[in-house]
Structures are given as structure tokens and as C-alpha cells.
Amino acid sequence: MSGLGELDRPGAPGGSDALSDAGTDPDGPGPGVSDGRGPGVSRRGVAVDPVKALMHRHRDLCQRAVDPLEIAAGLEAHGVTDRTAARFRHRDVFSLAEEMYARVPRDGDTPPPAPPTALPREARLRPDWALLTLLPGALCAATLTGVRLTDGRTRLLVAAAGLLAVALAVHAALRRGPLGGPRRVHPGLQRTEAWTCWLLGYAALGDGLLRAAVDGGPDALPDGTSGGPWPFAAVPLLTLTLACAPAAWSAHFLALQARRRLNSSRGLEEFAAGVRPLLFAALALFLSALTVLTALCAAALDEPADCVPVVALGALLFLARLLTVHGFAHAPAVGIAVAGAAEALAPATVFAGRLPGCGFVATPVESLVTAWGPVGVPSLACASAALILLIHATRTLTRASAHVRTDQPC
Numbered sequence: 001m002s003g004l005g006e007l008d009r010p011g012a013p014g015g016s017d018a019l020s021d022a023g024t025d026p027d028g029p030g031p032g033v034s035d036g037r038g039p040g041v042s043r044r045g046v047a048v049d050p051v052k053a054l055m056h057r058h059r060d061l062c063q064r065a066v067d068p069l070e071i072a073a074g075l076e077a078h079g080v081t082d083r084t085a086a087r088f089r090h091r092d093v094f095s096l097a098e099e100m101y102a103r104v105p106r107d108g109d110t111p112p113p114a115p116p117t118a119l120p121r122e123a124r125l126r127p128d129w130a131l132l133t134l135l136p137g138a139l140c141a142a143t144l145t146g147v148r149l150t151d152g153r154t155r156l157l158v159a160a161a162g163l164l165a166v167a168l169a170v171h172a173a174l175r176r177g178p179l180g181g182p183r184r185v186h187p188g189l190q191r192t193e194a195w196t197c198w199l200l201g202y203a204a205l206g207d208g209l210l211r212a213a214v215d216g217g218p219d220a221l222p223d224g225t226s227g228g229p230w231p232f233a234a235v236p237l238l239t240l241t242l243a244c245a246p247a248a249w250s251a252h253f254l255a256l257q258a259r260r261r262l263n264s265s266r267g268l269e270e271f272a273a274g275v276r277p278l279l280f281a282a283l284a285l286f287l288s289a290l291t292v293l294t295a296l297c298a299a300a301l302d303e304p305a306d307c308v309p310v311v312a313l314g315a316l317l318f319l320a321r322l323l324t325v326h327g328f329a330h331a332p333a334v335g336i337a338v339a340g341a342a343e344a345l346a347p348a349t350v351f352a353g354r355l356p357g358c359g360f361v362a363t364p365v366e367s368l369v370t371a372w373g374p375v376g377v378p379s380l381a382c383a384s385a386a387l388i389l390l391i392h393a394t395r396t397l398t399r400a401s402a403h404v405r406t407d408q409p410c
Helices: 004-008 016-022 050-057 059-064 068-077 082-087 093-102 127-149 152-173 189-214 234-242 244-264 268-301 307-325 330-352 359-372 376-396
Strands: none
Touching (some): 050 093, 127 152, 127 234, 127 244, 189 234, 189 307, 189 359, 234 244, 234 307, 244 307, 268 376, 307 376, 330 376, 359 376
16 A cells, blocks of 8 residues: 655655646646656656645645545545546546545554444534523523513613523534534634624614614613513514524534435535535525524514514524534625624614705615515615525535534534
């Protein structure tokens, strides 16, 4: 068996001389293929092992891989396609990865590769994360009950303590299991969390503020009730915290089915075609559960609730989390920030329209509120951002490299 260590020796077949002839384009001809001397012959007439040269280029990937699927996903992430694999005399990237994995030298103590049916840790059902996903909804329900049963300073203390408890519970739910993000934190993650808090705050207080602003108010601060001058909407908060559970189960479903598809696929295009409907199915499962939860929470709290803005916000947060979990954190950060900025801009333009000569500034928002009500602003902002993230997800989450992860927390 040829080892990777031989590639460090100058002049060795497939070593640095061969690499200088091979080029660096992953879709270009393989080493010893493009010069017309026949396969496996370089310009200097030295026999070249093209697979060994490719292993040299991806040395770290080959050494740390625990199974061939990891190498296949890494190759795809570096731009190697099935067409490239054909130039290395393989039918697809998966077949090429299997040979590369088999040719990596290993010590006798190295454990054998996992069987094809083995699932990654993020695709296994664990009771700890299942319970963690139920905790935010339970704490939110307890907090809302406490707020309704108290008044004055006691109500304020209960609300503050409950808000802190719910925030910690959500943070814990997003650290483990299918909703747990990668250990390497994206630089914009803190800004994303801040905008997410704003979106949730707007879901509870934004519609009431916008309606009061259009009517010339608000005349008082919110008092935690739905009938005050600045109404507080408890249904979206309770629904979205309870939705942590179906979100985790939907993400678990996608991870499980995608891994099985990865084990059975024999080409990148075949894998992408199989995962795309799984992505839509996971989203449909979550949105169906979210719709049911909205109706149940509205009935339990005896409050009117519009399902559209809650579902739009839930879809945005779910897609953003899916992308972040699989290593694509930039697009979710931008999408959530744009939606949050749009919601912040809506009441700001209404207040700015009260300045002398600036009435035209508030006209678009006032027209939208007149036509669709105050829920039109969050519905439009969140649904548009969610649609863009869905289009992005159909291109990124259908890659094999998005479903082979080694840094997932337990």
C-alpha cells in the first residue's frame, strides 16, 4: 500500500515534481492525463500516480477522515466533481474517495471505519436534547401564567426572571442536538443573536406599537396585557418557544435522511436530487407544527392571533438555524439582519412622518397598515428573508459536504 509519507520525498512518483505538472484546477485534467503521452505519464516521462498526487494535495483531509464519505464531502467542498473523478479513472467522487481512504496508511491501533449504516452523532436520538427543546416552551408558559396572576412590581420581577430563564433555556437548546451549531463561532453570530432578539421582541410588541403610532400614539408604555394602549402579544412568544421541539425534530429528520442518502448515493448530482425534497419535507413538517401550535396557543391564552407573521418568522429562524448548523452562517446573519432592520424602520418612518414637511416618509408604511394591518410589515419582511434563505439552502444544504460533520457537540 502506498503511503502519504512517500509524497514528501523529492522525485518520488506523484511527489512535488508530479504536482508541478498536475496544476491546481480541480476540474482540469488529472496528472499525467493532459499532455498526450497517455495516462500516468508526465511531461518528463516519469510515471505518475494521479490519485496519489490528489492525496498529496488533500493530505490533511485524508489523514483526519474517519470514513470515505468524509473524504468525498471534503473533495466536493474543494470543487472536485464527478467529472473530475472520471479524469482520475473513477465513475464518481464517492468511488475516488473510497480508494483514497483505502490508501491512507494507518497504525494497527486505528479503529476500523464505521459501517455504511452508521449515523453521525447529530443524527442519533438523544433524550437530553429532546428534553432541552421542551424546556423553553415550558418556562415561557410558566412565565406568562405568572405575569397574568400578578400585578405591579411583582409582575415586573416575574417577567424579568422568566425572560432570563427562557433566554437561558433557548441558548441551551441551541447548543446541543440537531439545533447545535458548529464549535467554530462565526464572527457575525453575536449580531445575529441580537437581531433575533429584536425579531422576537417585535413579535410581542411591534404590531401594537405600529398600530398605536399610525393612530397618533402610543400614549403609555406596555403593561403586559393585550388590551392596553400598547398591546402585548403573548401568542407569538409562546408559540415560537414551544416550536423549539418540532424544529429540533425536523432538523433531526433532515440529518438522518440526508446521511442515509449519502450512504446510498453514487454521485453528487444523485445525492443533491435526493436531498432537495428532504429539505422541503423538513420545512413543511416544521411549518405544519408551527401552524397548529399558533392556533392552540391562541385558544389557550384567549388572544387573537394572526398565523401568517408567526409562521413567516418561524420559517426564517428555522432556515437560518439549519444553515448555521451545517456551516453556512453568513447568509442567515444577513437575512435576519435585513428582516430586523425592515421591522425597525417601519415605526421609525411613521414617527419621522410627524416632522414638518416629512409626511411623505410615512406614506408607504401607513398604506401597508391600511391594506393589511400592522401584521403586514413583519409578514412581508420575514417571508421575503425566509424565501431568500430557502433558495440559498437548496443550493448549499444539498451538498454532500454539508452533511459530513465532525465538530458537532454531543
